[in-house]
Amino acid sequence: MWPEIKQAKDENKRELKLAGAEISERIDKDGIDISLFALESLNLLNISDTSLKALPIEISNLINLQTLLLYGNEIETIPDTIGSLEKLKVLDVSRNKLQNVPDSITKLVNLTTINFSNNRIEQFPTLNSSKLSTIDLSANNLTDFPHIYSIENSNLSEIYLKENSIDQIPHGIDKLVSLKHFSMAKNKLKKIPKSLANISKLKDLDLSENPVADKRLLKLIQQCRTKQVLDYVKQHGEDAPKSTENDSNSSQKSAKSKKSKKSESSDEARYKFNLKRHTDETVKVIYEDSIKDVRQFILCCIVENVNLTDGKFREFLHIQTKLHETVCGKREKSTIATHDLNKLPLPLDADCTPFVRYTAKDADKLKIQPLGKAKIVTAQALYNELKSEAEAIRKQKQRNTYSGIHKYLKLLEKQTQFSCIEDALGTVISLPPLTNGETTKISPETKNIFIEITSHSAHSDCVATIEALLKAMLIAGFGTSQNEQCDINVKRLDLRQVKITDAEGYLRRVYPAKGDLIFDANESIAVERE
Numbered sequence: 001m002w003p004e005i006k007q008a009k010d011e012n013k014r015e016l017k018l019a020g021a022e023i024s025e026r027i028d029k030d031g032i033d034i035s036l037f038a039l040e041s042l043n044l045l046n047i048s049d050t051s052l053k054a055l056p057i058e059i060s061n062l063i064n065l066q067t068l069l070l071y072g073n074e075i076e077t078i079p080d081t082i083g084s085l086e087k088l089k090v091l092d093v094s095r096n097k098l099q100n101v102p103d104s105i106t107k108l109v110n111l112t113t114i115n116f117s118n119n120r121i122e123q124f125p126t127l128n129s130s131k132l133s134t135i136d137l138s139a140n141n142l143t144d145f146p147h148i149y150s151i152e153n154s155n156l157s158e159i160y161l162k163e164n165s166i167d168q169i170p171h172g173i174d175k176l177v178s179l180k181h182f183s184m185a186k187n188k189l190k191k192i193p194k195s196l197a198n199i200s201k202l203k204d205l206d207l208s209e210n211p212v213a214d215k216r217l218l219k220l221i222q223q224c225r226t227k228q229v230l231d232y233v234k235q236h237g238e239d240a241p242k243s244t245e246n247d248s249n250s251s252q253k254s255a256k257s258k259k260s261k262k263s264e265s266s267d268e269a270r271y272k273f274n275l276k277r278h279t280d281e282t283v284k285v286i287y288e289d290s291i292k293d294v295r296q297f298i299l300c301c302i303v304e305n306v307n308l309t310d311g312k313f314r315e316f317l318h319i320q321t322k323l324h325e326t327v328c329g330k331r332e333k334s335t336i337a338t339h340d341l342n343k344l345p346l347p348l349d350a351d352c353t354p355f356v357r358y359t360a361k362d363a364d365k366l367k368i369q370p371l372g373k374a375k376i377v378t379a380q381a382l383y384n385e386l387k388s389e390a391e392a393i394r395k396q397k398q399r400n401t402y403s404g405i406h407k408y409l410k411l412l413e414k415q416t417q418f419s420c421i422e423d424a425l426g427t428v429i430s431l432p433p434l435t436n437g438e439t440t441k442i443s444p445e446t447k448n449i450f451i452e453i454t455s456h457s458a459h460s461d462c463v464a465t466i467e468a469l470l471k472a473m474l475i476a477g478f479g480t481s482q483n484e485q486c487d488i489n490v491k492r493l494d495l496r497q498v499k500i501t502d503a504e505g506y507l508r509r510v511y512p513a514k515g516d517l518i519f520d521a522n523e524s525i526a527v528e529r530e
Helices: 003-010 021-030 034-038 057-061 080-084 103-107 171-175 194-198 215-222 226-236 261-265 312-325 379-397 404-412 459-476
Strands: 015-019 044-048 067-069 090-092 113-115 134-136 158-160 181-183 204-206 271-276 284-287 297-304 335-340 355-362 417-422 428-431 449-455 480-483 489-502 507-511 525-529
Touching: 003 015, 003 034, 034 057, 057 080, 080 103, 103 312, 171 194, 194 226, 204 226, 215 226, 271 459, 284 297, 297 459, 297 507, 312 335, 312 459, 335 428, 449 459, 459 489
Parallel strands: 015 044, 044 067, 067 090, 090 113, 113 134, 134 158, 158 181, 181 204, 271 489, 271 525, 284 355, 284 489
Antiparallel strands: 297 449, 297 489, 335 449, 355 417, 417 428, 480 489, 489 507
């Protein structure tokens, strides 16, 4: 055992630094001492300016790590297991040789500071975190603006992207309302969007050494006068596409402002949604007033003609799990539930439109057959049983972290009423954010999926979640595939709108509507509407 590691172990240290030429010599000779990753009490780990080429998968053992500093090494890969560091707040992997960043970084929802500058990164994962304040991706090989311009990142105050090859700032940049410091120097920007001037807190803007086409703006940029630059951009900057320019109050549309009509109908699109209208035969959702104070927001849609065979069923479940950990914020923002549409019963009155009911009930009166269970129980009994199981697991493993369904119990603490969805016969098929019902569970044989997204926080959380799920299903090939123009293999996914009405039958919402499913042009996703 390395002496520094032994000392940290013996003294139960919270911080450890391994740096310099001597550490490099040890790494070159025998590799890094794996016993380092048994120091679970560490809050800060600094391995810097060494010859380390790969971060070991055992990094996941450091469950209490809050700061991880890996700058100035020769790291070429970061393992997916880094996503297990749930408490991590600061991550610095600058001055290395990274080409890729694992998607599991999106699980690190407590990150406040990210530094991946001076690497070789070509793409960066989508990040949605209310705690993120600083991100530095300078001096990489990025050609597209990273997907960090969302409402969820509203606390992001510093962005450094200088010395890349980015040719466009997204019009949705004004979603980052807390942005104060923004560097895009030495990129390939020719136009600057007007929306940049909408960020009232922006005080430090660096757009120098870009091939900006507007000569007057270029001169202002060269003089480094942020206020004058923004004033000019506000008047003469690039307008948003027509589909978004008159909808500045719509967070959903403006966050996707790079979309154009051309991208919806482009023959070159490799992915296509085939969107069908809601009909009288389509199941609708009846929204009852009792739900407003429990779990207010819901969106639904139907995916038809899905293919879940040949291992795709397991992949689909994995996608849901990943989204629950990332976009859904461990179900604190939103929850996904999926049902086999063909298992939903029709109303007893054959003339009625098929429906499900979104409502709230007392926990000791609401009854459900939970997913994977044989017996019907009350929601309160289910909650109590799971709490007992969680306590037993805690005592057995001697730690306060849980896995599976148990980690979501905290979301229902102190609630006397639970939200639920009933089918037309009054059977509860969903108990968000905890579990689905057994009666409508999907299987590899499922052909039509009824998707339900609920949230207690915001309608925008439902939108972000359902569109992330639909996009993942489309790209993963859960629909059909066919050769179209120029023999391009196009993946398609068939969607059906679902209406949400109040108890009196008045329309509250329909999804996907005209303003939904708007994607960046470079994502090559088209939407064909009936």
